[in-house]
Amino acid sequence: MQPGGFGAMKQQAIAEGDRKQRIAVVADFDDTLTTQNVAHLLLKRFAPDALERFSTQYRSGQITFREYQELAFNSVDAPVEQMQQVAADEVELRLGLNDLLQALDDIEGELTIASAGLDLYIEPVLECHGLANLNVVCGSAVRNGSDSGEFSYDYPFADVDVPCRGDWATCKCKALEQAGESATTVFVGDGSTSDACAAENADYVFARDRLLRICEESGIDATPFEDFRPVTEFVAALGREPMRLTEPK
Numbered sequence: 292m293q294p295g296g297f298g299a300m301k302q303q304a305i306a307e308g309d310r311k312q313r314i315a316v317v318a319d320f321d322d323t324l325t326t327q328n329v330a331h332l333l334l335k336r337f338a339p340d341a342l343e344r345f346s347t348q349y350r351s352g353q354i355t356f357r358e359y360q361e362l363a364f365n366s367v368d369a370p371v372e373q374m375q376q377v378a379a380d381e382v383e384l385r386l387g388l389n390d391l392l393q394a395l396d397d398i399e400g401e402l403t404i405a406s407a408g409l410d411l412y413i414e415p416v417l418e419c420h421g422l423a424n425l426n427v428v429c430g431s432a433v434r435n436g437s438d439s440g441e442f443s444y445d446y447p448f449a450d451v452d453v454p455c456r457g458d459w460a461t462c463k464c465k466a467l468e469q470a471g472e473s474a475t476t477v478f479v480g481d482g483s484t485s486d487a488c489a490a491e492n493a494d495y496v497f498a499r500d501r502l503l504r505i506c507e508e509s510g511i512d513a514t515p516f517e518d519f520r521p522v523t524e525f526v527a528a529l530g531r532e533p534m535r536l537t538e539p540k
């Protein structure tokens with residue numbers, strides 16, 4: 292795949308000498324970096340009734356995503372360590388991630404994980420795969436006291452001061468903006484809410500599942516992916532190119 296072959300995404304070369312593109316990849320976590328939705332896995336295991344109740348309320352628009360997630364995790368009365376053990380033991384990463392990291396390393400690019408989910412389950416997954424050093428933007432949950440208490444939640448990348456379209460706990464547009472300062476941005480995701488918003492703001496998009504359908508419906512250029520190999524090929528090719536200016540979509 293050649294970067295120049297990306298449909299209507301026109302690029303305009305500018306004279307930047309031998310300077311290569313700086314590339315920032317921002318990838319969603321649940322169902323993108325991993326092969327399943329880890330939050331669902333844990334809530335199904337540790338708070339199935341709450342998952343059912345609050346996800347119904349979320350889908351019918353009664354509560355926001357952030358409220359759904361907080362209420363559901365507050366209903367877990369198992370120790371956090373038990374959830375983290377399940378996340379570490381059972382969650383697999385999507386094929387090709389290590390090659391992508393290597394390719395980014397070769398061109399001094401970077402990967403940021405941007406998730407509307409929570410550090411309590413993201414960190415153990417990354418740690419057990421030797422990826423504790425990855426740059427992660429997500430919500431944080433700290434339990435108040437006992438093993439069944441509620442959590443205190445904090446969202447360093449909340450979408451309060453940007454015109455994003457929903458209360459998604461973490462604004463991936465903000466993550467893109469920060470990671471992509473003076474860089475070409477590549478967004479990788481699968482979801483229909485915060486991912487769709489970020490896809491509009493990235494220079495290049497790799498999408499699967501709901502995000503792919505949304506991109507097709509709304510005319511956002513997106514390349515389908517089921518593992519990280521096409522992303523790696525693309526990034527490696529882009530990284531060899533001289534500096535370019537990407538026309539805003």
Ligand SMILES: [Mg+2]
Nearest residue numbers: 319321322482
């Ligand atoms: Mg996802």
Ligand SMILES: [Zn+2]
Nearest residue numbers: 455464488489
């Ligand atoms: Zn957004």
